[in-house]
Amino acid sequence: MRFLTWITVLLFRLALTCVGTSPAAAQDLDSVKADAAHHKVEFENDQVRVVRYVIVPGDKTANHSHPISVNILLADLNAKFITPDGKTTEVHGKAGAVGWRSPTTHVVENIGDKPIEGILVEPKKPSSALPAGAREVVAADPKHSKVEFENDQVRVIRYHYDAGEKSPMHGHPDNVQVLLTDSQANVTTPDGKTAPISGKAGEAHWRQAGQHWVENTGDKPFEGILVEMKGASVTKTTGE
Numbered sequence: 001m002r003f004l005t006w007i008t009v010l011l012f013r014l015a016l017t018c019v020g021t022s023p024a025a026a027q028d029l030d031s032v033k034a035d036a037a038h039h040k041v042e043f044e045n046d047q048v049r050v051v052r053y054v055i056v057p058g059d060k061t062a063n064h065s066h067p068i069s070v071n072i073l074l075a076d077l078n079a080k081f082i083t084p085d086g087k088t089t090e091v092h093g094k095a096g097a098v099g100w101r102s103p104t105t106h107v108v109e110n111i112g113d114k115p116i117e118g119i120l121v122e123p124k125k126p127s128s129a130l131p132a133g134a135r136e137v138v139a140a141d142p143k144h145s146k147v148e149f150e151n152d153q154v155r156v157i158r159y160h161y162d163a164g165e166k167s168p169m170h171g172h173p174d175n176v177q178v179l180l181t182d183s184q185a186n187v188t189t190p191d192g193k194t195a196p197i198s199g200k201a202g203e204a205h206w207r208q209a210g211q212h213w214v215e216n217t218g219d220k221p222f223e224g225i226l227v228e229m230k231g232a233s234v235t236k237t238t239g240e
Contacts, residue, residue, distance in 0.1 A: 029065035029105060031120075038108075039064070042119070042204050047127060047229050050176055050204050051120040055079070060109040066101065070121040070156055070227050072178050073097045074202050078112030096180050098148050098156055098225055119204050121176050121227045123153045128229035134171025134211045137226075141167040148225070157226040161185075166215035176227040177205045184218035 031039040032051060038061050042050040051069075055061060063084070077093035083106050090111070101120075110116050130136055137145045137157065144167055148156040161167075169190065179199045188194040189212050196217070199205075216222060 029063065031064040031066055034064040035062040037062070043206055045206065046125060047174060048124055048176060048206075048227075049122045050206075051122065052204070053116070053118055053120065055108060055110045055116040057110050057113050057115065061107055063105065063107050065103070065105040066120065067103050067122050068153075069101050069123075070154060071099050071101050072119045072121070072225050074117040074119065074178075074180070075115060076112065077116055077118075078110070079116060080109040080111055082107040082109070096223070098158070100149060100151065100156075117202070119178050119202075121154070121178075123229070126153050126174075126229035126231040128174035128209055129232040130171045130173055131209050131211055135169070137167075137170040137172060140170035153230055155228045155230060157228065158223070159226065160221060160223045161214065161216040162221045163216055163219050167213050169211060169213045171209070171211040172207065172226065172228060173209045173232070174229045175207050175209075177207055178225045178227070179203045180223045180225065181221070182218075183222035183224070184216070185222070186215045186217050187212045188215075 028034060031053070032041055038055050038059075039051055039053045042052050044050070073093050073095050075095050077091060077097075079091050081089045081091050083089075083104075108116075137159075138147055144161055144165065145157050145159045148158050150156065179201055181201050182199065184196075184198045186194050186196055189210070
């Protein structure tokens, strides 16, 4: 009986030890902490965190984790992904590609001859909707906008305007905008105010819900990705 009691106590202490040294507790594998050399936060709010990653040729990341995310490639991807079980997968992708990723833990090695760069849009608690009375952009302007994919948290839209083209008036919920090319445009809001805007390829911005129409005032096409937040039960009325 004394022996069994001792074994019970020992097992209990081992259980406590295991809990205290679980991977989550022993090491924070969040990408911007575990692999700060390659990952940095662009911006963060209560709905989303946006992370930029850059891996130069021949370099390898530390072991790190990601939550669910939208992965937007800003450069071609030629890499090896190594998961904690030791499995290695060669992965390739083209600049401008976008996809939904489940939570993952891995090491990434750049096996190409150019830097790997991309933006991760990590939903936290999306809570947004179209402004009252606004037409959503794909229905209002299918020539320039298309849905890449959609789930219960986000809708991802690719837009493309040739030089001189303009859209009809349309609306967006809160969204993350990622520029795939340089852009130069005029944006006009429902009150008739027009403002010039410009941006560089690779920039990521947070945009509040609003309505506008857009005109490409540059001499080249521009393209980008919008990650629209979902989840709000009521519409917003803020302008943009």
